[in-house]
Amino acid sequence: MERVNGPLLEFTGVTLRFGGVTALDDVSFEVEPGELFAIIGPNGAGKTSIFNCLNGVYRPQRGTITLDGTSLLGRAPAAIAGLGVARTFQNLGLFAHLTLIENLMLGRHHLMHTGFFSGMFWWGRAKREEIAHRAAVEEIVELLELEPYRRMPAGLLPYGVAKRAELGRALAMEPRLLLLDEPVAGMNLEETEDTARYLLEVRRELGLAMILVEHDMSLVMDLADRVLALDFGVVIATGKPSEVQDDPHVIEAYLGGAA
Numbered sequence: 176m177e178r179v180n181g182p183l184l185e186f187t188g189v190t191l192r193f194g195g196v197t198a199l200d201d202v203s204f205e206v207e208p209g210e211l212f213a214i215i216g217p218n219g220a221g222k223t224s225i226f227n228c229l230n231g232v233y234r235p236q237r238g239t240i241t242l243d244g245t246s247l248l249g250r251a252p253a254a255i256a257g258l259g260v261a262r263t264f265q266n267l268g269l270f271a272h273l274t275l276i277e278n279l280m281l282g283r284h285h286l287m288h289t290g291f292f293s294g295m296f297w298w299g300r301a302k303r304e305e306i307a308h309r310a311a312v313e314e315i316v317e318l319l320e321l322e323p324y325r326r327m328p329a330g331l332l333p334y335g336v337a338k339r340a341e342l343g344r345a346l347a348m349e350p351r352l353l354l355l356d357e358p359v360a361g362m363n364l365e366e367t368e369d370t371a372r373y374l375l376e377v378r379r380e381l382g383l384a385m386i387l388v389e390h391d392m393s394l395v396m397d398l399a400d401r402v403l404a405l406d407f408g409v410v411i412a413t414g415k416p417s418e419v420q421d422d423p424h425v426i427e428a429y430l431g432g433a434a
């Protein structure tokens with residue numbers, strides 16, 4: 176069911192428990208189409224748990240999660256990816272022995288209709304499909320300025336380029352919602368600035384909604400349209416970056432964590 180108006184993602188009243196630990200406590204937020212939405216919070220606040228609920232790895236005990244009005248609850252991760260939710264990982268999720276292009280082509284796997292046997296019998300159709308997929312991948316290579324690394328095995332890519340290639344693989348899925356898990360973790364200042372530039376470029380070119388989990392506060396404040404702050408699984412503030420930054424609960428959560 177495709178809706179014309181309203182938020183792309185509705186995450187409503189979600190509670191997730193592990194034994195005695197409440198990882199998410201009645202968490203609600205919405206993401207609009209094309210919005211860059213950031214989630215911040217100290218270690219253990221529940222940020223990764225939100226991603227894992229969104230992509231079907233965890234099943235919350237309470238609440239609802241819908242993408243364009245379609246419930247994501249109870250669906251397997253592959254099915255949720257098929258509905259248009261892509262994710263990048265804190266630790267790289269590329270296949271080290273495959274080239275950059277091959278890794279990006281794998282990102283399109285769920286979009287391919289032609290299997291091995293139908294490929295044998297419907298050679299023409301399979302060929303046309305392959306060409307269309309390659310063209311889509313080449314557009315991403317161009318957008319992220321990855322041309323010089325096309326044929327390099329992913330395991331040999333410099334760290335910053337490998338992170339960009341992972342972003343490319345997620346984009347190759349043609350997602351409607353992209354989950355970015357600490358995209359600048361382990362990067363130096365130059366790589367961080369490059370990443371910010373590429374994320375803005377992706378947003379401008381593709382108009383894609385993104386949720387960013389990130390510890391680098393200046394990146395969040397520069398890029399995000401809105402920010403949600405969590406502490407011990409509870410939402411303590413939601414709003415524009417400047418509002419959240421000045422919120423006394425947020426300051427308290429961060430200073431408390433540092434003390």
Ligand SMILES: Nc1ncnc2c1ncn2[C@@H]1O[C@H](COP(=O)(O)OP(=O)(O)OP(=O)(O)O)[C@@H](O)[C@H]1O
Pocket residue numbers: 193196197198216217218219220221222223224225
């Ligand atoms: N599979 C699990 N089993 C048990 N407890 C878990 C599991 N996953 C998360 N938790 C707990 O849920 C809480 C939230 O963890 P989560 O990883 O979502 O936090 P986070 O904000 O992503 O932290 P970080 O910034 O360190 O990545 C923590 O107390 C964590 O120990």
